[in-house]
Amino acid sequence: RCYTLPTSIIDVSRYPLIQEADVIHLHWINHFVDYPSFFKKVKKPFVWTLHDENLFLGIAHYTESKSYGGDLEAEYYHKKMKIVKGIERLGIVFLSEMMYNQYRQHEMILNAKTTIINNAVDYNNYYPAKKNIARQQMGIPQDAVVFVFVSAELFDSRKGLDILVKALENMQILNVMILAIGTVGSYQVSSTVNAIGPIYNIEKMSLAYSCADYFVMPSCQEAFAQTPIEAMSCGVPAIVFPVSGTRELINKTNGILCNGFTQKDLEEGINKAMNTVYDSDEIRKDVIARFSPEKIAKSYMDFYNQILLDKKL
Missing domain, CATH: 3.40.50.2000 (Glycogen Phosphorylase B;)
Structure with a gap:
Protein backbone atom coordinates (compact mmCIF):
# COMPACT_ATOMS: atom_id res chain seq x y z
CA ARG A 1 0.00 0.00 0.00
CA CYS A 2 1.27 3.47 -0.83
CA TYR A 3 -0.72 5.41 1.78
CA THR A 4 -2.25 4.78 5.21
CA LEU A 5 -3.60 7.05 7.91
CA PRO A 6 -2.12 6.83 11.44
CA THR A 7 -5.63 6.57 12.86
CA SER A 8 -7.99 3.71 13.65
CA ILE A 9 -11.30 2.99 15.37
CA ILE A 10 -9.72 -0.03 17.09
CA ASP A 11 -8.58 0.46 20.68
CA VAL A 12 -5.58 -1.88 20.84
CA SER A 13 -4.53 -0.45 24.21
CA ARG A 14 -7.25 -2.48 25.96
CA TYR A 15 -5.86 -5.82 24.74
CA PRO A 16 -4.72 -7.96 27.74
CA LEU A 17 -1.24 -8.64 26.35
CA ILE A 18 -0.67 -4.90 26.01
CA GLN A 19 -1.63 -4.45 29.64
CA GLU A 20 0.67 -7.25 30.81
CA ALA A 21 3.74 -6.47 28.68
CA ASP A 22 6.98 -4.96 29.95
CA VAL A 23 7.95 -3.81 26.45
CA ILE A 24 5.68 -3.21 23.45
CA HIS A 25 7.31 -4.30 20.19
CA LEU A 26 5.79 -2.64 17.13
CA HIS A 27 6.19 -3.75 13.53
CA TRP A 28 3.58 -2.90 10.87
CA ILE A 29 0.88 -1.08 12.84
CA ASN A 30 -1.07 0.79 10.16
CA HIS A 31 -4.85 0.40 10.00
CA PHE A 32 -5.22 -1.00 13.52
CA VAL A 33 -3.18 1.23 15.86
CA ASP A 34 -4.58 4.69 16.47
CA TYR A 35 -1.54 6.89 17.11
CA PRO A 36 -3.30 9.68 19.09
CA SER A 37 -5.04 7.41 21.61
CA PHE A 38 -2.66 4.43 21.73
CA PHE A 39 0.53 6.29 22.60
CA LYS A 40 -1.37 8.48 25.07
CA LYS A 41 -2.87 5.52 26.95
CA VAL A 42 0.06 3.11 26.85
CA LYS A 43 2.92 4.43 28.96
CA LYS A 44 5.39 1.62 28.46
CA PRO A 45 8.73 1.27 26.66
CA PHE A 46 8.40 0.71 22.91
CA VAL A 47 10.66 -1.04 20.44
CA TRP A 48 9.70 -0.33 16.84
CA THR A 49 11.08 -2.33 13.91
CA LEU A 50 10.75 -0.31 10.71
CA HIS A 51 9.80 -2.15 7.51
CA ASP A 52 9.50 0.90 5.27
CA GLU A 53 9.74 4.71 5.46
CA ASN A 54 6.25 5.40 6.80
CA LEU A 55 7.35 6.55 10.26
CA PHE A 56 9.27 9.41 8.63
CA LEU A 57 6.42 10.45 6.37
CA GLY A 58 2.81 11.52 6.84
CA ILE A 59 0.59 9.05 5.02
CA ALA A 60 3.04 7.75 2.40
CA HIS A 61 5.11 4.62 2.88
CA TYR A 62 7.88 5.52 0.44
CA THR A 63 9.58 8.85 -0.23
CA GLU A 64 8.81 8.56 -3.94
CA SER A 65 5.08 8.68 -3.11
CA LYS A 66 5.33 11.65 -0.74
CA SER A 67 4.62 14.34 -3.32
CA TYR A 68 1.29 12.77 -4.25
CA GLY A 69 -0.04 12.94 -0.69
CA GLY A 70 -1.02 16.60 -0.99
CA ASP A 71 -2.11 18.49 2.11
CA LEU A 72 -2.76 15.25 4.00
CA GLU A 73 0.91 14.31 3.80
CA ALA A 74 2.06 17.46 5.57
CA GLU A 75 -0.87 17.49 8.01
CA TYR A 76 -0.32 13.95 9.26
CA TYR A 77 3.44 14.28 9.30
CA HIS A 78 3.22 17.04 11.89
CA LYS A 79 0.59 15.15 13.89
CA LYS A 80 2.73 12.01 13.94
CA MET A 81 5.87 13.88 14.91
CA LYS A 82 4.17 15.46 17.92
CA ILE A 83 2.93 12.06 19.06
CA VAL A 84 6.14 10.10 18.45
CA LYS A 85 8.30 12.74 20.15
CA GLY A 86 6.06 12.36 23.20
CA ILE A 87 6.94 8.68 23.69
CA GLU A 88 9.11 8.55 26.81
CA ARG A 89 11.11 5.41 26.03
CA LEU A 90 11.44 4.45 22.38
CA GLY A 91 13.87 2.14 20.62
CA ILE A 92 14.03 2.11 16.83
CA VAL A 93 15.26 -0.98 14.99
CA PHE A 94 16.54 -0.50 11.46
CA LEU A 95 16.81 -3.61 9.33
CA SER A 96 19.90 -2.48 7.43
CA GLU A 97 22.88 -0.14 7.56
CA MET A 98 21.53 1.79 4.59
CA MET A 99 18.26 2.64 6.37
CA TYR A 100 20.13 3.34 9.59
CA ASN A 101 22.53 5.80 7.97
CA GLN A 102 19.70 7.53 6.13
CA TYR A 103 17.31 8.01 9.05
CA ARG A 104 19.03 7.59 12.44
CA GLN A 105 19.29 11.38 12.88
CA HIS A 106 15.83 12.17 11.56
CA GLU A 107 13.88 14.74 13.58
CA MET A 108 11.09 12.24 14.23
CA ILE A 109 13.34 10.00 16.36
CA LEU A 110 15.97 12.33 17.84
CA ASN A 111 14.98 11.22 21.36
CA ALA A 112 14.98 7.52 20.54
CA LYS A 113 17.64 4.87 20.95
CA THR A 114 18.54 3.27 17.61
CA THR A 115 20.13 0.05 16.46
CA ILE A 116 20.48 -2.27 13.45
CA ILE A 117 19.05 -5.79 13.65
CA ASN A 118 18.62 -7.75 10.43
CA ASN A 119 15.72 -10.08 9.71
CA ALA A 120 16.12 -13.74 10.57
CA VAL A 121 15.61 -16.78 8.39
CA ASP A 122 14.17 -19.99 9.83
CA TYR A 123 16.68 -22.46 8.44
CA ASN A 124 14.63 -25.38 9.81
CA ASN A 125 11.86 -24.44 7.38
CA TYR A 126 13.96 -23.20 4.47
CA TYR A 127 16.29 -26.06 3.67
CA PRO A 128 17.79 -27.49 0.46
CA ALA A 129 16.49 -30.41 -1.55
CA LYS A 130 18.45 -32.23 -4.22
CA PHE A 291 20.79 -14.69 10.30
CA SER A 292 19.58 -17.58 12.47
CA PRO A 293 16.52 -16.91 14.69
CA GLU A 294 18.69 -17.62 17.72
CA LYS A 295 21.21 -14.91 16.82
CA ILE A 296 18.59 -12.32 15.89
CA ALA A 297 16.51 -13.08 19.00
CA LYS A 298 19.54 -12.48 21.23
CA SER A 299 20.09 -9.10 19.55
CA TYR A 300 16.47 -8.16 20.31
CA MET A 301 16.70 -9.34 23.92
CA ASP A 302 19.80 -7.19 24.41
CA PHE A 303 18.01 -4.19 22.93
CA TYR A 304 14.89 -4.75 25.07
CA ASN A 305 17.10 -4.66 28.16
CA GLN A 306 18.76 -1.45 27.01
CA ILE A 307 15.37 0.22 26.61
CA LEU A 308 14.15 -1.04 29.98
CA LEU A 309 17.28 0.12 31.80
CA ASP A 310 17.70 3.48 30.08
CA LYS A 311 15.51 5.83 32.11
CA LYS A 312 16.74 8.84 30.15
CA LEU A 313 14.84 7.91 26.98
Whole structure:
Protein backbone atom coordinates (compact mmCIF):
# COMPACT_ATOMS: atom_id res chain seq x y z
CA ARG A 1 0.00 0.00 0.00
CA CYS A 2 1.27 3.47 -0.83
CA TYR A 3 -0.72 5.41 1.78
CA THR A 4 -2.25 4.78 5.21
CA LEU A 5 -3.60 7.05 7.91
CA PRO A 6 -2.12 6.83 11.44
CA THR A 7 -5.63 6.57 12.86
CA SER A 8 -7.99 3.71 13.65
CA ILE A 9 -11.30 2.99 15.37
CA ILE A 10 -9.72 -0.03 17.09
CA ASP A 11 -8.58 0.46 20.68
CA VAL A 12 -5.58 -1.88 20.84
CA SER A 13 -4.53 -0.45 24.21
CA ARG A 14 -7.25 -2.48 25.96
CA TYR A 15 -5.86 -5.82 24.74
CA PRO A 16 -4.72 -7.96 27.74
CA LEU A 17 -1.24 -8.64 26.35
CA ILE A 18 -0.67 -4.90 26.01
CA GLN A 19 -1.63 -4.45 29.64
CA GLU A 20 0.67 -7.25 30.81
CA ALA A 21 3.74 -6.47 28.68
CA ASP A 22 6.98 -4.96 29.95
CA VAL A 23 7.95 -3.81 26.45
CA ILE A 24 5.68 -3.21 23.45
CA HIS A 25 7.31 -4.30 20.19
CA LEU A 26 5.79 -2.64 17.13
CA HIS A 27 6.19 -3.75 13.53
CA TRP A 28 3.58 -2.90 10.87
CA ILE A 29 0.88 -1.08 12.84
CA ASN A 30 -1.07 0.79 10.16
CA HIS A 31 -4.85 0.40 10.00
CA PHE A 32 -5.22 -1.00 13.52
CA VAL A 33 -3.18 1.23 15.86
CA ASP A 34 -4.58 4.69 16.47
CA TYR A 35 -1.54 6.89 17.11
CA PRO A 36 -3.30 9.68 19.09
CA SER A 37 -5.04 7.41 21.61
CA PHE A 38 -2.66 4.43 21.73
CA PHE A 39 0.53 6.29 22.60
CA LYS A 40 -1.37 8.48 25.07
CA LYS A 41 -2.87 5.52 26.95
CA VAL A 42 0.06 3.11 26.85
CA LYS A 43 2.92 4.43 28.96
CA LYS A 44 5.39 1.62 28.46
CA PRO A 45 8.73 1.27 26.66
CA PHE A 46 8.40 0.71 22.91
CA VAL A 47 10.66 -1.04 20.44
CA TRP A 48 9.70 -0.33 16.84
CA THR A 49 11.08 -2.33 13.91
CA LEU A 50 10.75 -0.31 10.71
CA HIS A 51 9.80 -2.15 7.51
CA ASP A 52 9.50 0.90 5.27
CA GLU A 53 9.74 4.71 5.46
CA ASN A 54 6.25 5.40 6.80
CA LEU A 55 7.35 6.55 10.26
CA PHE A 56 9.27 9.41 8.63
CA LEU A 57 6.42 10.45 6.37
CA GLY A 58 2.81 11.52 6.84
CA ILE A 59 0.59 9.05 5.02
CA ALA A 60 3.04 7.75 2.40
CA HIS A 61 5.11 4.62 2.88
CA TYR A 62 7.88 5.52 0.44
CA THR A 63 9.58 8.85 -0.23
CA GLU A 64 8.81 8.56 -3.94
CA SER A 65 5.08 8.68 -3.11
CA LYS A 66 5.33 11.65 -0.74
CA SER A 67 4.62 14.34 -3.32
CA TYR A 68 1.29 12.77 -4.25
CA GLY A 69 -0.04 12.94 -0.69
CA GLY A 70 -1.02 16.60 -0.99
CA ASP A 71 -2.11 18.49 2.11
CA LEU A 72 -2.76 15.25 4.00
CA GLU A 73 0.91 14.31 3.80
CA ALA A 74 2.06 17.46 5.57
CA GLU A 75 -0.87 17.49 8.01
CA TYR A 76 -0.32 13.95 9.26
CA TYR A 77 3.44 14.28 9.30
CA HIS A 78 3.22 17.04 11.89
CA LYS A 79 0.59 15.15 13.89
CA LYS A 80 2.73 12.01 13.94
CA MET A 81 5.87 13.88 14.91
CA LYS A 82 4.17 15.46 17.92
CA ILE A 83 2.93 12.06 19.06
CA VAL A 84 6.14 10.10 18.45
CA LYS A 85 8.30 12.74 20.15
CA GLY A 86 6.06 12.36 23.20
CA ILE A 87 6.94 8.68 23.69
CA GLU A 88 9.11 8.55 26.81
CA ARG A 89 11.11 5.41 26.03
CA LEU A 90 11.44 4.45 22.38
CA GLY A 91 13.87 2.14 20.62
CA ILE A 92 14.03 2.11 16.83
CA VAL A 93 15.26 -0.98 14.99
CA PHE A 94 16.54 -0.50 11.46
CA LEU A 95 16.81 -3.61 9.33
CA SER A 96 19.90 -2.48 7.43
CA GLU A 97 22.88 -0.14 7.56
CA MET A 98 21.53 1.79 4.59
CA MET A 99 18.26 2.64 6.37
CA TYR A 100 20.13 3.34 9.59
CA ASN A 101 22.53 5.80 7.97
CA GLN A 102 19.70 7.53 6.13
CA TYR A 103 17.31 8.01 9.05
CA ARG A 104 19.03 7.59 12.44
CA GLN A 105 19.29 11.38 12.88
CA HIS A 106 15.83 12.17 11.56
CA GLU A 107 13.88 14.74 13.58
CA MET A 108 11.09 12.24 14.23
CA ILE A 109 13.34 10.00 16.36
CA LEU A 110 15.97 12.33 17.84
CA ASN A 111 14.98 11.22 21.36
CA ALA A 112 14.98 7.52 20.54
CA LYS A 113 17.64 4.87 20.95
CA THR A 114 18.54 3.27 17.61
CA THR A 115 20.13 0.05 16.46
CA ILE A 116 20.48 -2.27 13.45
CA ILE A 117 19.05 -5.79 13.65
CA ASN A 118 18.62 -7.75 10.43
CA ASN A 119 15.72 -10.08 9.71
CA ALA A 120 16.12 -13.74 10.57
CA VAL A 121 15.61 -16.78 8.39
CA ASP A 122 14.17 -19.99 9.83
CA TYR A 123 16.68 -22.46 8.44
CA ASN A 124 14.63 -25.38 9.81
CA ASN A 125 11.86 -24.44 7.38
CA TYR A 126 13.96 -23.20 4.47
CA TYR A 127 16.29 -26.06 3.67
CA PRO A 128 17.79 -27.49 0.46
CA ALA A 129 16.49 -30.41 -1.55
CA LYS A 130 18.45 -32.23 -4.22
CA LYS A 131 18.07 -30.19 -7.39
CA ASN A 132 17.01 -33.06 -9.63
CA ILE A 133 14.36 -34.20 -7.16
CA ALA A 134 13.08 -30.65 -6.61
CA ARG A 135 12.79 -30.08 -10.36
CA GLN A 136 11.01 -33.38 -10.84
CA GLN A 137 8.44 -32.50 -8.16
CA MET A 138 8.00 -28.93 -9.47
CA GLY A 139 7.81 -29.96 -13.14
CA ILE A 140 10.97 -28.08 -14.13
CA PRO A 141 13.17 -29.48 -16.97
CA GLN A 142 16.41 -30.98 -15.68
CA ASP A 143 18.52 -29.29 -18.36
CA ALA A 144 17.13 -25.75 -17.81
CA VAL A 145 19.22 -22.89 -16.43
CA VAL A 146 16.81 -21.67 -13.78
CA PHE A 147 16.67 -18.21 -12.23
CA VAL A 148 14.10 -17.95 -9.45
CA PHE A 149 12.34 -14.60 -8.95
CA VAL A 150 9.98 -13.84 -6.06
CA SER A 151 7.57 -10.93 -5.61
CA ALA A 152 4.17 -10.63 -3.94
CA GLU A 153 2.96 -9.22 -7.27
CA LEU A 154 4.86 -9.95 -10.47
CA PHE A 155 3.55 -6.72 -12.02
CA ASP A 156 5.12 -4.57 -9.26
CA SER A 157 7.60 -2.52 -11.30
CA ARG A 158 9.78 -1.88 -8.23
CA LYS A 159 10.71 -5.57 -8.08
CA GLY A 160 12.25 -5.63 -11.55
CA LEU A 161 10.93 -8.72 -13.33
CA ASP A 162 10.85 -6.86 -16.65
CA ILE A 163 14.54 -5.97 -16.30
CA LEU A 164 15.39 -9.60 -15.60
CA VAL A 165 13.42 -10.78 -18.64
CA LYS A 166 15.14 -8.28 -20.93
CA ALA A 167 18.57 -9.07 -19.52
CA LEU A 168 18.23 -12.82 -20.06
CA GLU A 169 16.74 -12.39 -23.52
CA ASN A 170 19.67 -10.16 -24.47
CA MET A 171 22.20 -12.63 -23.05
CA GLN A 172 20.66 -15.50 -25.06
CA ILE A 173 21.41 -18.18 -22.47
CA LEU A 174 20.51 -21.63 -23.79
CA ASN A 175 17.52 -23.31 -22.06
CA VAL A 176 17.04 -20.38 -19.71
CA MET A 177 13.95 -20.18 -17.50
CA ILE A 178 12.70 -17.66 -14.94
CA LEU A 179 10.73 -19.45 -12.25
CA ALA A 180 8.51 -16.54 -11.16
CA ILE A 181 6.68 -16.85 -7.85
CA GLY A 182 3.93 -14.37 -6.99
CA THR A 183 0.52 -13.14 -8.07
CA VAL A 184 0.47 -12.81 -11.85
CA GLY A 185 -2.36 -10.28 -12.09
CA SER A 186 -2.00 -8.06 -15.13
CA TYR A 187 1.58 -9.11 -15.85
CA GLN A 188 2.16 -10.18 -19.46
CA VAL A 189 4.18 -13.39 -19.15
CA SER A 190 6.94 -13.87 -21.74
CA SER A 191 8.23 -17.17 -23.12
CA THR A 192 11.18 -17.20 -20.69
CA VAL A 193 8.92 -16.88 -17.63
CA ASN A 194 7.31 -19.84 -15.89
CA ALA A 195 4.85 -17.99 -13.66
CA ILE A 196 3.56 -20.49 -11.08
CA GLY A 197 1.62 -18.02 -8.93
CA PRO A 198 2.05 -17.42 -5.19
CA ILE A 199 3.28 -20.17 -2.85
CA TYR A 200 1.93 -20.24 0.70
CA ASN A 201 3.49 -23.53 1.81
CA ILE A 202 7.05 -23.19 3.14
CA GLU A 203 8.02 -26.74 2.16
CA LYS A 204 6.95 -26.06 -1.42
CA MET A 205 8.77 -22.73 -1.32
CA SER A 206 11.97 -24.53 -0.32
CA LEU A 207 11.46 -26.89 -3.27
CA ALA A 208 11.06 -23.92 -5.62
CA TYR A 209 14.28 -22.32 -4.35
CA SER A 210 16.07 -25.67 -4.64
CA CYS A 211 15.09 -25.90 -8.33
CA ALA A 212 17.13 -22.81 -9.07
CA ASP A 213 20.67 -22.34 -10.21
CA TYR A 214 20.46 -18.72 -9.08
CA PHE A 215 18.12 -16.48 -7.12
CA VAL A 216 17.72 -13.01 -8.68
CA MET A 217 16.38 -9.84 -7.02
CA PRO A 218 16.59 -6.86 -9.41
CA SER A 219 14.57 -4.74 -6.98
CA CYS A 220 14.93 -0.97 -6.74
CA GLN A 221 13.57 -0.69 -3.19
CA GLU A 222 13.67 -2.86 -0.06
CA ALA A 223 13.81 -2.33 3.70
CA PHE A 224 15.73 -5.57 4.15
CA ALA A 225 15.66 -8.21 1.47
CA GLN A 226 14.10 -11.33 3.01
CA THR A 227 13.84 -13.60 -0.01
CA PRO A 228 17.62 -13.76 -0.68
CA ILE A 229 18.32 -15.22 2.76
CA GLU A 230 15.51 -17.73 2.25
CA ALA A 231 17.08 -18.80 -1.05
CA MET A 232 20.56 -18.92 0.47
CA SER A 233 19.25 -21.02 3.35
CA CYS A 234 18.40 -23.49 0.57
CA GLY A 235 21.98 -23.23 -0.73
CA VAL A 236 21.20 -21.03 -3.75
CA PRO A 237 23.54 -18.14 -4.69
CA ALA A 238 21.89 -14.73 -5.07
CA ILE A 239 22.26 -11.98 -7.67
CA VAL A 240 20.86 -8.73 -6.30
CA PHE A 241 20.67 -5.01 -6.89
CA PRO A 242 22.34 -2.75 -4.27
CA VAL A 243 19.19 -1.97 -2.29
CA SER A 244 18.91 -1.64 1.47
CA GLY A 245 20.27 -4.71 3.25
CA THR A 246 22.09 -6.35 0.38
CA ARG A 247 25.50 -4.87 1.16
CA GLU A 248 25.47 -6.70 4.50
CA LEU A 249 24.06 -9.82 2.92
CA ILE A 250 26.19 -10.58 -0.14
CA ASN A 251 29.82 -11.69 -0.06
CA LYS A 252 32.18 -13.46 -2.47
CA THR A 253 31.00 -16.92 -1.43
CA ASN A 254 27.23 -16.52 -1.75
CA GLY A 255 26.46 -14.37 -4.78
CA ILE A 256 26.82 -11.12 -6.66
CA LEU A 257 25.96 -7.56 -5.63
CA CYS A 258 25.36 -5.68 -8.88
CA ASN A 259 27.03 -2.31 -9.37
CA GLY A 260 23.81 -0.46 -10.11
CA PHE A 261 20.19 -0.71 -11.16
CA THR A 262 20.32 -0.97 -14.94
CA GLN A 263 19.84 -3.89 -17.29
CA LYS A 264 23.55 -3.76 -18.09
CA ASP A 265 24.40 -3.97 -14.38
CA LEU A 266 22.18 -7.02 -14.07
CA GLU A 267 23.68 -8.70 -17.12
CA GLU A 268 27.18 -8.16 -15.71
CA GLY A 269 26.08 -9.61 -12.37
CA ILE A 270 24.53 -12.67 -13.99
CA ASN A 271 27.63 -13.21 -16.09
CA LYS A 272 29.88 -13.02 -13.02
CA ALA A 273 27.68 -15.49 -11.15
CA MET A 274 27.63 -17.95 -14.02
CA ASN A 275 31.42 -17.86 -14.12
CA THR A 276 31.77 -18.48 -10.38
CA VAL A 277 31.70 -21.86 -8.64
CA TYR A 278 29.55 -21.77 -5.50
CA ASP A 279 29.42 -24.26 -2.64
CA SER A 280 25.78 -24.74 -1.63
CA ASP A 281 26.68 -26.14 1.79
CA GLU A 282 28.87 -23.14 2.57
CA ILE A 283 26.15 -20.72 1.44
CA ARG A 284 23.71 -22.32 3.86
CA LYS A 285 26.22 -22.42 6.74
CA ASP A 286 27.03 -18.73 6.27
CA VAL A 287 23.41 -17.57 6.27
CA ILE A 288 22.64 -19.65 9.37
CA ALA A 289 25.66 -18.21 11.19
CA ARG A 290 24.60 -14.62 10.47
CA PHE A 291 20.79 -14.69 10.30
CA SER A 292 19.58 -17.58 12.47
CA PRO A 293 16.52 -16.91 14.69
CA GLU A 294 18.69 -17.62 17.72
CA LYS A 295 21.21 -14.91 16.82
CA ILE A 296 18.59 -12.32 15.89
CA ALA A 297 16.51 -13.08 19.00
CA LYS A 298 19.54 -12.48 21.23
CA SER A 299 20.09 -9.10 19.55
CA TYR A 300 16.47 -8.16 20.31
CA MET A 301 16.70 -9.34 23.92
CA ASP A 302 19.80 -7.19 24.41
CA PHE A 303 18.01 -4.19 22.93
CA TYR A 304 14.89 -4.75 25.07
CA ASN A 305 17.10 -4.66 28.16
CA GLN A 306 18.76 -1.45 27.01
CA ILE A 307 15.37 0.22 26.61
CA LEU A 308 14.15 -1.04 29.98
CA LEU A 309 17.28 0.12 31.80
CA ASP A 310 17.70 3.48 30.08
CA LYS A 311 15.51 5.83 32.11
CA LYS A 312 16.74 8.84 30.15
CA LEU A 313 14.84 7.91 26.98
